[in-house]
Amino acid sequence: MARKLPRKDVVIVGLGWTGSIMAYELADAGLDLIAIERGPWRNTATDYPPGYAADELRYRIRHELFLSPSQTTFTFRHKMSEAALPIRSWGAFMPPNGVGGGGVHWNAETWRFLPSDFVLKTHLTERYGVNFLPEDMTIQDWGVTYDELEPHYDKFEYLCGTSGQAGNIKGTIMDGGNPFEGPRARAYPNPPQDQPFGHALFGKAARDLGYKPFPQPSGNMSRPYQNPLGVRLGPCTYCGFCEWFGCGNYSKASPQTTVLPALVRKPNFTARDNSEVTRINVDSSGKRATGVTFVDAAGDEWEQPADLVVLSAYTIFNVQLLLLSGIGKAYDPAANTGVIGRNFTHQTTSDVVSFFDPAKFVFNPFIASGAIGMCIDEFNGDNFDHGPHGFVGGGYMGHVQTNGRPIETTPVPPGTPLWGAAWKKAVKENYQSAIKPGTGVHGSMYSYRDVYVDLDPAYKDRFNRPLVRITMDFHDNEIKQNKFLTDKFAEIFQAMGAKQVHKEYRKAPYDITKYQTTHLCGGAIMGSDPTTSALNRFLQSWDVPNLFVLGASAFPQNAGYNPTGTVAALAYWTADAIRSKYLKNPGQLINA
Ligand SMILES: Cc1cc2nc3c(=O)[nH]c(=O)nc-3n(C[C@H](O)[C@H](O)[C@H](O)COP(=O)(O)OP(=O)(O)OC[C@H]3O[C@@H](n4cnc5c(N)ncnc54)[C@H](O)[C@@H]3O)c2cc1C
Ligand code: SF4
Numbered sequence: 001m002a003r004k005l006p007r008k009d010v011v012i013v014g015l016g017w018t019g020s021i022m023a024y025e026l027a028d029a030g031l032d033l034i035a036i037e038r039g040p041w042r043n044t045a046t047d048y049p050p051g052y053a054a055d056e057l058r059y060r061i062r063h064e065l066f067l068s069p070s071q072t073t074f075t076f077r078h079k080m081s082e083a084a085l086p087i088r089s090w091g092a093f094m095p096p097n098g099v100g101g102g103g104v105h106w107n108a109e110t111w112r113f114l115p116s117d118f119v120l121k122t123h124l125t126e127r128y129g130v131n132f133l134p135e136d137m138t139i140q141d142w143g144v145t146y147d148e149l150e151p152h153y154d155k156f157e158y159l160c161g162t163s164g165q166a167g168n169i170k171g172t173i174m175d176g177g178n179p180f181e182g183p184r185a186r187a188y189p190n191p192p193q194d195q196p197f198g199h200a201l202f203g204k205a206a207r208d209l210g211y212k213p214f215p216q217p218s219g220n221m222s223r224p225y226q227n228p229l230g231v232r233l234g235p236c237t238y239c240g241f242c243e244w245f246g247c248g249n250y251s252k253a254s255p256q257t258t259v260l261p262a263l264v265r266k267p268n269f270t271a272r273d274n275s276e277v278t279r280i281n282v283d284s285s286g287k288r289a290t291g292v293t294f295v296d297a298a299g300d301e302w303e304q305p306a307d308l309v310v311l312s313a314y315t316i317f318n319v320q321l322l323l324l325s326g327i328g329k330a331y332d333p334a335a336n337t338g339v340i341g342r343n344f345t346h347q348t349t350s351d352v353v354s355f356f357d358p359a360k361f362v363f364n365p366f367i368a369s370g371a372i373g374m375c376i377d378e379f380n381g382d383n384f385d386h387g388p389h390g391f392v393g394g395g396y397m398g399h400v401q402t403n404g405r406p407i408e409t410t411p412v413p414p415g416t417p418l419w420g421a422a423w424k425k426a427v428k429e430n431y432q433s434a435i436k437p438g439t440g441v442h443g444s445m446y447s448y449r450d451v452y453v454d455l456d457p458a459y460k461d462r463f464n465r466p467l468v469r470i471t472m473d474f475h476d477n478e479i480k481q482n483k484f485l486t487d488k489f490a491e492i493f494q495a496m497g498a499k500q501v502h503k504e505y506r507k508a509p510y511d512i513t514k515y516q517t518t519h520l521c522g523g524a525i526m527g528s529d530p531t532t533s534a535l536n537r538f539l540q541s542w543d544v545p546n547l548f549v550l551g552a553s554a555f556p557q558n559a560g561y562n563p564t565g566t567v568a569a570l571a572y573w574t575a576d577a578i579r580s581k582y583l584k585n586p587g588q589l590i591n592a
Contacts, residue, residue, distance in 0.1 A: 002293050002301040008034050011292050011306035013277045013321065014313035016101015017564060018550035018571040020255035020263060021156075022310050024229075025575035027266040029583065034304060035269070036294050038276040038313075039067070039098030044256050048246030050239075056405045060244045063090060065105050067097035074316065075456045076512050078473040080333065086459050086467065091513035093346070093520055096314060099273055100246075102518060102564075103254040107243040107370035107402060108219025110162045110253075111561035112153050112569075114381040115146035115182040120446075120557065123382060124392055133392060134477050136449045138343055140556040143528045143537035144573065146182045152572035153565060154185055157217075160253030161225035161233055164188040164217035178214045180377045193222045193236065193372060198363035198435055202399035203374035205495040211376040216400055217565075218371035219253035229262040240403040242370030243438075252370060272296070278463055280309055280325040282544060289327075289547045295463070307586075308578075312550040312571075316453065319344075319523035319553055320468045323455050328524070328534050328543050331452050333471075339534040339542075341453045343522040344470070345558040348395070348443035348478045350506040351436065352490045353411050354498035358433040361497075365404030365432070373400030373437070376492075379485050380560040381444070391480040395443030395560030397489045402438055404431070411436045414502050435493065439517055441485045443506075444560040448475055453523050474508040482506040519563050521555040529592065536590040538577040539570060545588045548574055 010026050010033035012019045023035050042065075058064050075084035096102035116123045119141045124133060133139070157164075166187045167177025192215035195203065206213040220236040227233070236251040250257050263269055274297040281290045281303065291305035311318050322328055322340045331341035356363075375398030377383060386392050403409065411434040412426040456469035483505055490501045506516075527533025530542040539554055541547040550571050552563045559566075581589055 002303040004303045004305065007305040007307070008032050009306065010308045010310060011036065011304050012310045012312060013292060014038070014101065014311070014317070015099045015255070015271060016096060016312065016314060017103040017255060017568055019101070019310070019312035020259045021568060021571040022312060022550060022575055023269060024259050024263045025572070025579065027263060027269040029579045030268065032268045035271045036275050036277050036292065036304065037099050037271060037273045039273065041099045041273040042104060042246065042256065044246065044248065044250055048248040050248035054239065054241040054245070056241070056407045059105070060405065061407060063094060065096070065098065065244070065246070066090065067095040072461050073467065075459050075467050075469045077469070077471055078509050080450055080471055084456055084469045084471070087512060092511065092516045093518040094515070095316070095518070099271070100255040100260070101314060104246050104256065105244050106564065108160070108252050109371040109400070109562045110157065110160060110217045110219045111565045112181060113146070113559045113561055113566050114180065114383070116382050117559040118142045118145050127382065128387060128392070134475065137477065138447045138449050140343070140525070140527055140532060142556055143526050143533070149566070149569045149573055150182065150185060152569040152576070155572050156565060156568040158189050159227050159229070159258050160219045161190050161221055161227055162188050162217055162219055162253070163190040163193050163222035165192045165215055167214060176214060178377050179212050180380065180383045188217065190222045190225055193218050193220060193369060195372065195374060196364065196367050198401065199372060199374050199399045201496050202492060205492050206374065206376050209492060209495055211378050213374045213376050216371050216373040216375050216398060218369065220369035220371050221251045227258055229259060231258055231261045233257050236369050238367050238369050238372070240366045240368045240405065243402055277313070277321065278324070278465070280311065280321055280327060280547065282325065282327065286326070287544060289544050307546060309547045310550065311547065315520040315523060315551055315553040316468060318549050318551055319453050322524055322534070322549070323468070324465055327541060327547065330454060333450055333452055336449065339525070339532065341523055343447035343525045343556050344451050344453050344472065345445040345447050345521045345555070346472065347517045347519045347558055348445045348474065348482050348506050349439040349516050350441045350482050350486045351438070351504045352440055352486060352493055353502045353504065354435045354493040354496070355411070355413050355430055355500040356433045356435070356498050358429055361433045363432055363435060365401055365409060368402050368404070370402050372402060373398045375400070379488055389480070389484055391477045391484070393444035393446055393477065393481050393560065395441055395485055397441045397485060399435060399437050400440060401435055409436070413500055441482065441489050442560060442562070443478070443481055443485055445478055445558045447522060447557040473510045474506065479506070479508055519552065519558060521552040521558040521563060524549050524553040525556045526554040527556060536592070538589050539574045540589055542592065546586065548578065550574060
């Protein structure tokens with residue numbers, strides 16, 4: 001029997017990027033709130049001192065900062081006809097755990113989506129006709145536009161101190177920036193990071209081929225910075241231990257280095273760590289959330305009553321909690337009804353590994369940050385005519401090699417033996433002169449009727465609840481897109497002077513064992529029609545109006561960028577709607 005805690009104005013589930021942003025905004029509005037976080041509390045000074053943080057085995061290989069599959073996991077299958085099996089070791093994606101969420105160990109590649117991404121269905125059908133889209137593709141417009149989100153993107157970039165070169169300020173195209181980006185109100189708060197030799201060479205080759213390369217927008221500081229909340233960050237030292245690691249230098253934008261120092265000073269904010277929310281409680285009408293139930297580290301169960309519930313537990317855990325709490329109608333792909341679980345997507349990434357003459361090229365891959373690199377956007381979204389190619393979608397591509405860490409950085413030419421003296425010789429010869437850019441082709445994944453999440457009928461978690469089941473595979477559209485992009489990407493390395501270029505196309509079937517980014521999206525999507533979306537344009541549940549669901553679970557499909565800029569902009573957009581509309585008149589903000 002759960003013990004009942006005193007009522008709060010707001011309970012926030014998960015204290016990662018979106019939970020921290022929302023907690024600050026609502027605490028600032030004077031609300032009494034508590035955040036409940038599944039993982040431990042984490043501090044920069046005590047958890048990531050530079051003296052031991054640079055430990056590849058501990059953080060990258062053994063995933064110390066991540067959720068352990070023994071705590072909870074998902075089942076996976078490619079097709080509805082298959083039986084799903086539990087994931088026992090993370091591969092394709094890596095669920096975060098602990099205060100700061102994925103913001104602790106992200107790269108900090110900080111993108112905005114294209115204006116056309118938010119009106120994708122309308123845009124593509126107007127340009128190419130409805131018959132151009134695959135029949136089972138279920139893409140939708142978001143219900144919010146780029147122009148509406150622009151001030152909120154800006155707010156996140158200034159919170160983070162994003163380093164970058166603007167490409168479009170109020171409609172004026174700026175030299176050296178991304179000419180395809182939507183208009184922004186002002187420049188980035190900090191100039192771009194310096195580019196190492198190989199990255200700069202990629203930029204030159206891309207320019208020589210007629211593209212407009214620009215530096216990756218980066219949450220790694222190019223100089224000291226004080227954000228609007230008065231929190232200070234230091235300059236990045238290009239240490240190369242960034243993605244998968246916390247930053248001991250206070251140089252990577254994370255909840256810990258941008259918002260939590262200001263939030264913990266608010267007397268109306270409290271947090272409970274090591275506590276997993278197991279259910280969102282609703283009253284007998286099913287239309288009002290009464291709070292949440294959670295289990296603490298000792299295994300004791302608690303009920304936290306609240307007037308407003310904010311679900312910010314990351315894409316798949318948001319969907320899991322909605323399904324387990326019976327909120328919203330579960331998606332049924334056969335009948336094409338219901339909303340919770342539909343339009344689940346990931347990302348279509350691939351790489352090109354290039355080998356250069358070691359006598360002429362010394363790249364020193366150790367010198368890098370998590371979001372370093374030169375990119376091009378010519379083949380993203382609908383920035384090019386898809387008519388002749390027979391697919392939709394695209395992605396940015398770039399030389400974004402973020403490290404030369406010794407365990408994983410062993411690129412060797414195809415045909416090299418997999419072990420032994422010949423392998424060692426090849427590693428030694430190529431270590432400084434090969435380029436392997438992480439996820440160099442960063443493509444969109446659009447939504448399909450048979451890609452979704454639901455509750456597994458066979459497997460249970462440690463609380464005896466059904467695990468979430470993922471049904472996902474790449475469709476022909478994404479495979480074609482990836483081949484086109486990977487070939488274009490390889491041309492740039494050839495133009496740089498590589499002696500050998502090895503293309504690693506993304507192919508079906510989806511490989512659950514190989515890392516492909518932790519950009520899971522959808523499952524509780526936003527929209528303007530309650531029969532095809534779980535949330536309205538303010539990320540408010542259509543079914544339970546005092547429940548708001550933050551994160552990429554709201555994306556109707558995934559674009560060809562990293563998601564967090566958009567995830568955070570939506571969190572600010574929702575916070576603004578709660579403060580300016582909902583608190584004045586609590587109830588459904590949109591009449592459908
Ligand atoms: C290695 C890595 C690199 C990445 N790099 C980039 C990048 O460069 N650019 C980019 O845009 N994105 C990147 N991402 C993605 C980015 O981390 C996420 O988009 C972002 O963190 C999402 O924010 P969120 O608040 O939705 O979720 P999170 O930041 O994951 O926070 C959710 C929190 O909720 C907690 N939680 C979950 N379930 C429960 C529960 N039941 N009860 C209580 N608490 C719960 C989790 O422990 C977690 O702390 C990266 C991700 C990873 C893993
Ligand atoms: S590369 Fe820069 S931002 Fe990243 S961990 Fe190192 S010092 Fe911090």
